Amino acid sequence: MRHIAIIGSGPAGYYTAEAAQKAFGEDVRIDIFDCLPVPYGLIRTGVAPDHQSIKGVARRYEQVALTDNVRFVGNVTVGRDISVEELRSLYDAVVLATGAPKDRPLDIPGSDLVNVFGSAAFVGWYNGHPQFASLDPDLSGRTAVVIGMGNVALDVARILAKTEAEFVGSDIVAHALDALRASCFERIVLLGRRGPHQIMMTPKELGELGHLERAAPHVQRGDLPPEAEDAILEPGLRKSVAVLRQFAAIPEDIRGEKPVAIEFAFCAQPVELLGKDGRVTGVVIEETEVVKGKAVPTGRRGTLAADLVISCIGYRSVPIPGVPFEEREGRFANDEGRILPGLYCVGWARRGPSGTIGTNRPDGYGIVEKIAEDMAAGQLGHGGKQGREGFDAIAKSRALDIVTFRDWKKIEEAEQKAAREGAPREKFVDVEAMIRART
Ligand code: NAP
Numbered sequence: 198m199r200h201i202a203i204i205g206s207g208p209a210g211y212y213t214a215e216a217a218q219k220a221f222g223e224d225v226r227i228d229i230f231d232c233l234p235v236p237y238g239l240i241r242t243g244v245a246p247d248h249q250s251i252k253g254v255a256r257r258y259e260q261v262a263l264t265d266n267v268r269f270v271g272n273v274t275v276g277r278d279i280s281v282e283e284l285r286s287l288y289d290a291v292v293l294a295t296g297a298p299k300d301r302p303l304d305i306p307g308s309d310l311v312n313v314f315g316s317a318a319f320v321g322w323y324n325g326h327p328q329f330a331s332l333d334p335d336l337s338g339r340t341a342v343v344i345g346m347g348n349v350a351l352d353v354a355r356i357l358a359k360t361e362a363e364f365v366g367s368d369i370v371a372h373a374l375d376a377l378r379a380s381c382f383e384r385i386v387l388l389g390r391r392g393p394h395q396i397m398m399t400p401k402e403l404g405e406l407g408h409l410e411r412a413a414p415h416v417q418r419g420d421l422p423p424e425a426e427d428a429i430l431e432p433g434l435r436k437s438v439a440v441l442r443q444f445a446a447i448p449e450d451i452r453g454e455k456p457v458a459i460e461f462a463f464c465a466q467p468v469e470l471l472g473k474d475g476r477v478t479g480v481v482i483e484e485t486e487v488v489k490g491k492a493v494p495t496g497r498r499g500t501l502a503a504d505l506v507i508s509c510i511g512y513r514s515v516p517i518p519g520v521p522f523e524e525r526e527g528r529f530a531n532d533e534g535r536i537l538p539g540l541y542c543v544g545w546a547r548r549g550p551s552g553t554i555g556t557n558r559p560d561g562y563g564i565v566e567k568i569a570e571d572m573a574a575g576q577l578g579h580g581g582k583q584g585r586e587g588f589d590a591i592a593k594s595r596a597l598d599i600v601t602f603r604d605w606k607k608i609e610e611a612e613q614k615a616a617r618e619g620a621p622r623e624k625f626v627d628v629e630a631m632i633r634a635r636t
Pocket of ligand 1: 303344345346347348349350352389390391395396397399402466467492509510511512550551552553
């Protein structure tokens with residue numbers, strides 16, 4: 198029998214478990230650990246609440262979770278409740294699928310002002326992540342500035358722009374819906390430090406901004422490069438730029454009919470956040486020129502008023518004691534997923550925060566191939582490790598309060614029962630409430 202521990206129950210974790218089941222069949226036992234009492238990582242706390250079809254992939258993970266040789270071990274923090282070293286001594290392979298839950302720091306003066314948030318915190322807040330449930334952003338201002346031109350920036354802008362009716366069918370948590378209902382933004386400004394040809398937004402997600410009830414996208418025709426230059430772009434980006442061109446073609450009077458403007462500001466690098474009485478009031482922006490794909494500052498500066506600033510500029514993994522870490526990249530030091538003998542990483546913990554949910558599937562299958570190769574080469578010992586029995590003994594001796602998949606199904610049932618009309622669930626937003634709901 199072989200034993201595999203997967204740390205993290207998000208997409209990378211579950212695809213790895215699925216791949217390990219296929220590769221090793223009945224000869225493997227897989228434990229999937231999570232620091233929260235609930236599974237699915239970013240599917241639950243990252244994917245936007247109005248993108249329920251993407252969240253539907255959890256049904257596939259549930260099929261994996263419900264098989265006999267896979268176990269969910271929730272409410273256990275690796276690095277605190279049990280060390281990676283201990284897990285390595287118990288399991289033939291330990292796979293870190295811990296994602297990249299920390300914001301890449303904005304690192305400009307004023308980043309610590311009140312009502313400035315990173316996207317991990319803000320997205321966690323509207324998705325009910327217990328760590329961010331008490332964030333309490335002030336949404337009563339006129340102008341929100343969203344830094345970055347990736348899909349997370351799009352999610353944040355769209356959530357800020359939607360009406361209550363547009364959240365029907367979503368699982369946005371009650372505290373966020375209440376705050377958004379009372380919000381009155383007139384401008385949501387997306388800041389890109391490079392140009393339209395360098396956006397990181399995918400066409401489908403970008404296109405959604407064109408169908409909002411009270412908000413319209415504002416793209417200045419003059420900001421776009423000549424159309425002939427789009428030919429050099431890779432097809433996905435070319436489609437996104439085509440969407441920007443459609444937005445630019447919306448006549449002024451038509452887009453003016455909607456009271457909220459989602460403005461695209463290109464070649465606009467934020468260099469300082471301004472504040473009054475400790476609270477953010479504006480962003481100093483330096484104009485850039487894109488030279489060989491890089492943003493080069495021009496020295497021309499201006500100020501944009503801002504009541505709320507959300508920086509959506511990427512994420513970092515959180516280091517775990519004893520595991521080599523690449524500080525600059527913000528991920529575990531690895532060679533195609535191999536960290537140390539018997540220790541691997543996968544998904545964002547391996548490659549950084551890129552790609553879609555689906556990108557984690559080949560990643561998970563790829564790491565299991567490496568594990569199989571290393572096993573065949575005798576690099577992971579010759580079996581005989583204790584696996585879950587050894588872990589259970591440690592958990593008992595430390596009085597860890599483990600949440601099982603069966604417990605999770607009870608928590609899920611309670612969340613479904615508590616759902617407002619039309620919503621799939623009302624999430625518990627604190628760990629104690631989740632744990633209470635399993636009984
Ligand atoms: P991203 O795609 O890497 O975009 C980050 C953005 O932040 C870029 O526009 C980047 O500009 C900008 N940026 C970085 N550092 C900056 C700085 N110091 N100052 C100003 N701007 C800065 O990251 P993301 O939006 O966080 O998304 C992460 C991953 O999740 C992506 O692969 C994304 O596609 C995926 N995702 C997908 C969906 C979906 O499919 N629906 C939804 C959400 C997220 P530069 O390009 O100039 O560096």
